Amino acid sequence: MxxxxxxxxxxxxxxxxxxxxxxxxxxxxxxxxxxxxxxxxxxxxxxxxxxxxxxxxxxxxxxxxxxxxxxxxxxxxxxxxxxxxxxxxxxxxxxxxxxxxxxxxxxxxxxxxxxxxxxxxxxxxxxxxxxxxxxxxxxxxxxxxxxxxxxxxxxxxxxxxxxxxxxxxxxxxxxxxxxxxxxxxxxxxxxxxxxxxxxxxxxxxxxxxxxxxxxxxxxxxxxxxxKPATAFVARFMGDHNVISGRIVERRANGTVIEVNGGGKFFALGQPPATQETADIAIRTDHVRLRASDSDTLGLTGIITNVEYLGATVKLSVNGAGVEDFTVVIDDADYFAKPVKPGEAVPLSWVEADAIVLGRLGE
Known part of the structure; x- marks a missing residue:
């Protein structure tokens, strides 16, 4: 050759x-x-x-x-x-x-x-x-x-x-x-x-x-x-949730955005100073069902769908200002305490699992 x-x-x-x-x-x-x-x-x-x-x-x-x-x-x-x-x-x-x-x-x-x-x-x-x-x-x-x-x-x-x-x-x-x-x-x-x-x-x-x-x-x-570079990559690869909102606070290590429903979310990273809005990404498999003492971030939402995929179970959740939020958990964890569509559940994740996404043309 x-x-x-x-x-x-x-x-x-x-x-x-x-x-x-x-x-x-x-x-x-x-x-x-x-x-x-x-x-x-x-x-x-x-x-x-x-x-x-x-x-x-x-x-x-x-x-x-x-x-x-x-x-x-x-x-x-x-x-x-x-x-x-x-x-x-x-x-x-x-x-x-x-x-x-x-x-x-x-x-x-x-x-x-x-x-x-x-x-x-x-x-x-x-x-x-x-x-x-x-x-x-x-x-x-x-x-x-x-x-x-x-x-x-x-x-x-x-x-x-x-x-x-x-x-x-x-x-x-x-x-x-x-x-x-x-x-x-x-x-x-x-x-x-x-x-x-x-x-x-x-x-x-x-x-x-x-x-x-x-x-x-x-x-x-x-x-x-x-580390998807943009909201499109995060959505297309299907392994991250993307939340879009207005930037309401800039901290030394990250950014706080507010969604239409009033919820506020923190993510690591800084969008350019000229930006008023930002997209943040959260790994679907790093979200925990129910709040945990070690987790600092999260939301409460209503389960809209449950898909059993064998080794994992995929849950779809809607919260205030956040739609089609996906959670992927081990089947054993899910069946230990199953949830059904219509139930309200608290979700949580650690700070390291939420990142600010870039955009094309920056």
Whole structure:
């Protein structure tokens, strides 16, 4: 395999008519890392991937692979390979010819390309199926053929567009582990588009959360999970409650906000002096049901929903000025003292679990 390369996106935009799909984003993806572009539908993640690949023209800005500016190069000359969501396998060709197709296009002789295709099928544990056609394979096997076909060109970076979306939940988890193992063994730069938070957390060294054509946060999974940069990231990752309110007090170590219902909440951190409002985030799994002597912060609310999720139970609570507040607790803790929708409950958390969130453009 060829060596991995850094990918640098410098002030890249994509404009379709009057719509800006990607808005002047800049990002450096280190060589040999597994990067996930994560966000809801229409956030610009697939357009970004396609611009790196050369399948989409860039309206402004540059893409660099290693130290080579590839902005105006066609896909075949970029040193990247793309694996599409649909796999795009040729139904009339067997696996060897499917995998060897790009080598055939490059004019490489038949014995060489077939030998290299067999090596790739071996890497993907598909050697016994070499003479089969795609329709005779399972979804997971088809995906591995598409991977082999992309990797045979020995790219510096592999670009994957929602590669697991067509698989059933059990196979998704298995293929996730295979992708991670493959990327680690090849040491190649992988850039993977997904709308699944769980998938991104499981795979990535670097998660890039996108929204409305811009990057909200680019950080390792743990940082995105524990310290979301913005209210959007906190809500999208689903592991924090977000409370918005007016700033009523600024302290040395934090900020007090007041919500419409009159409740006041303290969080660590300082928003810019020009801001009159702030968003604060509280980890859903660090909220305790019922007040505790060691906890200094909290609220009282009415339970609106209870979801049993196996190892945990998810509770939805509405309080004065605070709606859809989520609490995730261990199943054992919940069933020791269960609560039902309609009950009023006190909730509490420690000071360290409430943080002030930043906003874009600060």
């Amino acid at each position: 060829s060596k991995a390369a850094d990918i640098e996106i410098a002030a890249v935009s994509k404009v379709y008519g009057t719509t800006t799909a990607v808005d002047a984003i800049s990002l450096k993806i280190p060589a040999g890392s597994y990067c996930c572009l994560l966000g809801p539908s229409g956030c610009g993640k697939t357009s970004t991937l396609r611009m790196i690949a050369g399948h989409e023209s860039i309206s402004s800005g540059d893409v660099l692979l290693g130290n080579v500016n590839v902005t105006d190069l066609p896909p075949a000359r970029r040193g990247t390979a793309m694996m599409f969501q649909s796999y795009a396998l040729f139904p009339h060709l067997d696996l060897v010819d499917n995998v060897a197709f790009s080598l055939k296009m490059k004019g490489i002789d038949k014995p060489t390309r077939r030998r290299e295709a067999m090596e790739m099928l071996k890497l993907m544990q598909l050697e016994p199926y070499a003479t089969r056609r795609p329709a005779q394979l399972s979804g997971g096997q088809q995906q591995r053929v598409a991977l082999a076909r992309a990797l045979i060109t020995k790219p510096e970076a592999l670009l994957l567009d929602e590669p697991l979306s067509a698989l059933d939940p059990f196979l998704k988890i298995r293929m996730r582990a295979e992708l991670k193992k493959l990327q680690a063994s090849l040491g190649m730069t992988f850039v993977h588009v997904t709308h699944s938070q769980e998938e991104a957390m499981a795979l990535a060294d670097l998660i890039v959360v996108m929204n409305d054509g811009r990057i909200e946060q680019a950080a390792p999974p743990r940082a995105v999970f524990e």
